[in-house]
Amino acid sequence: MTKAKFITFEGPEGAGKTTILKIIAQKLQLEGIDLVTTREPGGSKIAEKIRDVILDKEHTEMDAKTEALLYAAARSQHFVEKIQPALDAGKMVLCDRFIDSSLTYQGVGRGLGIDEVYNINVFAIGEKLPDCTVLFDLDPAVGLARINAHKDREVNRLDVESLAFHRSVREAYLQLADKYPERIHIVDASKNIDDVVEQVYGILKTSM
Ligand SMILES: Nc1ncnc2c1ncn2[C@@H]1O[C@H](COP(=O)(O)OP(=O)(O)OP(=O)(O)O)[C@@H](O)[C@H]1O
Numbered sequence: 001m002t003k004a005k006f007i008t009f010e011g012p013e014g015a016g017k018t019t020i021l022k023i024i025a026q027k028l029q030l031e032g033i034d035l036v037t038t039r040e041p042g043g044s045k046i047a048e049k050i051r052d053v054i055l056d057k058e059h060t061e062m063d064a065k066t067e068a069l070l071y072a073a074a075r076s077q078h079f080v081e082k083i084q085p086a087l088d089a090g091k092m093v094l095c096d097r098f099i100d101s102s103l104t105y106q107g108v109g110r111g112l113g114i115d116e117v118y119n120i121n122v123f124a125i126g127e128k129l130p131d132c133t134v135l136f137d138l139d140p141a142v143g144l145a146r147i148n149a150h151k152d153r154e155v156n157r158l159d160v161e162s163l164a165f166h167r168s169v170r171e172a173y174l175q176l177a178d179k180y181p182e183r184i185h186i187v188d189a190s191k192n193i194d195d196v197v198e199q200v201y202g203i204l205k206t207s208m
């Protein structure tokens with residue numbers, strides 16, 4: 001496995017991305033791999049502030065284009081401040097969500113169009129795509145039930161969208177996986193945590 005790789009974890013709500021990312025990062029670090037973990041929206045001081053604005057449940061009036069632009073703005077800052085420097089330093093970057101979240105949630109869920117949202121992101125970060133993306137595929141009803149079962153997890157403005165919205169996001173992810181088969185690798189996120197860790201680890205080992 002080479003080191004300076006940009007790896008993203010994607011998928012619907014409650015699919016296990018954050019949980020598994022932590023476990024995988026520990027496993028890779030034990031193997032001596034120098035890596036940085038991060039997340040979107042967020043990952044830097046300014047981007048975390050933008051995250052707070054986007055996800056605030058009280059901001060119900062937020063326009064879809066404003067939302068897409070805020071995600072792209074947060075990504076631009078996160079990318080120049082944290083991701084690119086880590087890659088330049090030869091580190092692996094494991095990022096919880098990235099551009100595919102915008103293509104699916106804003107492009108399809110909000111109906112702005114995948115190409116339109118992609119173009120906003122090209123302005124923000126250029127044509128940069130991850131080297132490898134792990135797609136945690138799960139029925140959104142199961143993911144939302146997982147989140148709701150854990151009362152310590154704060155429910156955000158996107159979580160409370162309709163099941164139909166979350167189903168359209170899941171379908172959009174699967175379409176992206178068809179479009180980018182070399183980059184996007186699907187795992188069955190309905191399995192238990194140990195099983196999902198094994199699937200993800202296998203993908204990273206074989207695809208890097
Ligand atoms: N494979 C699994 N089986 C059952 N529960 C799981 C599994 N993976 C994670 N969970 C639990 O589901 C909940 C959501 O997991 P997690 O926060 O990792 O998901 P996520 O994909 O990062 O969600 P979000 O994108 O909405 O933040 C947590 O309580 C976690 O412990």
Ligand SMILES: Cc1cn([C@H]2C[C@H](O)[C@@H](COP(=O)(O)O)O2)c(=O)[nH]c1=O
Nearest residue numbers: 040041071097098101102105106158159
């Ligand atoms: C990066 C990104 C995220 N989203 C959505 C997806 C989730 O509903 C929230 C982030 O919450 P999480 O608990 O950290 O997963 O934001 C989006 O709609 N577009 C994006 O580009």
